[in-house]
Amino acid sequence: MNYDDLKKALSKLPLGEVKYFDSIGSTNTEALAWATTDTKDLSLVIADEQTAGRGRLDRKWFTPPGTALAFSLIVHPTAEESSYLTRIVGLAALAIVDALQARSLIAQIKWPNDVLLNGRKVAGILVESVWSGEEVDYVVIGIGINVLKGAVPPADLLQFPATSLEESLGPAMEREEILRDILAGIIALRPHLGTDSFIASWEKVLAFRGEQVQIEEANGSFTVGKLLGLEPDGSLRLSDEQSNSITVRFGDVHLRPHR
Numbered sequence: 001m002n003y004d005d006l007k008k009a010l011s012k013l014p015l016g017e018v019k020y021f022d023s024i025g026s027t028n029t030e031a032l033a034w035a036t037t038d039t040k041d042l043s044l045v046i047a048d049e050q051t052a053g054r055g056r057l058d059r060k061w062f063t064p065p066g067t068a069l070a071f072s073l074i075v076h077p078t079a080e081e082s083s084y085l086t087r088i089v090g091l092a093a094l095a096i097v098d099a100l101q102a103r104s105l106i107a108q109i110k111w112p113n114d115v116l117l118n119g120r121k122v123a124g125i126l127v128e129s130v131w132s133g134e135e136v137d138y139v140v141i142g143i144g145i146n147v148l149k150g151a152v153p154p155a156d157l158l159q160f161p162a163t164s165l166e167e168s169l170g171p172a173m174e175r176e177e178i179l180r181d182i183l184a185g186i187i188a189l190r191p192h193l194g195t196d197s198f199i200a201s202w203e204k205v206l207a208f209r210g211e212q213v214q215i216e217e218a219n220g221s222f223t224v225g226k227l228l229g230l231e232p233d234g235s236l237r238l239s240d241e242q243s244n245s246i247t248v249r250f251g252d253v254h255l256r257p258h259r
């Protein structure tokens with residue numbers, strides 16, 4: 001990635017400072033450390049390659065050089081935004097969906113943090129917050145997107161099938177422009193974070209709505225039910241066989257195999 005092209009693409013956005021790395025361990029780790037030093041709101045860390053990219057629960061995120069977008073945005077939430085922190089993953093996911101829609105791609109959000117194209121994972125989001133006592137100091141929104149085919153890891157390393165934008169759009173794609181559109185989307189959606197229409201827009205693009213799913217939690221336990229939508233805090237709303245409502249806060253969604 002060329003730093004001058006990057007600066008040019010981002011020049012009209014109201015960002016804080018921008019740090020670019022040809023290669024780094026993890027942009028989220030860098031952003032978390034940087035944010036402790038009075039960093040401005042909307043400062044950005046971006047890297048062409050990550051050698052220790054992270055997913056949730058210490059899973060790995062692959063970012064080979066020259067093929068992907070990997071970046072972390074530092075957000076200092078306002079007092080009002082601090083009441084809606086659990087919606088920030090939705091903010092990032094919706095901004096990605098919108099940027100893809102502008103390129104005529106219909107993407108869906110696999111709750112809580114994956115973006116799917118044609119049922120395959122094209123992007124992942126890792127939101128991390130740092131607290132001082134009861135107050136959140138800052139939030140780091142980490143986003144990884146498979147732009148070119150070379151970004152997609154081998155199938156045996158994946159729990160869920162993956163794809164790249166190139167598979168749908170062909171190779172002529174500027175990573176800088178996709179980045180710009182996603183950041184612009186986050187900035188534009190941010191004032192709506194606390195609104196009902198924000199949840200409605202998020203819910204509208206949820207994958208597997210109306211389908212039987214199982215949610216696997218970190219401890220290996222499963223919750224099964226029909227995926228109905230979202231609670232106001234961004235938790236997943238299911239119904240069980242007796243039509244009782246179930247709320248799930250953490251986990252990975254799997255389609256429930258037909259028996």
Ligand code: BT5
Nearest residue numbers: 026028053054055056059061062124125142144158159162
């Ligand atoms: C995620 O976690 O999907 C969050 C990924 C966030 C990555 C960004 S890149 C910029 C920033 N800096 C970081 O260090 N991280 C963030 P999770 O839902 O836990 O999914 C992780 C799983 O996705 C892995 O266990 C793999 O199975 C799969 N995976 C890894 N790399 C992938 C890729 N490039 N494309 C598709 N799937 C991948």
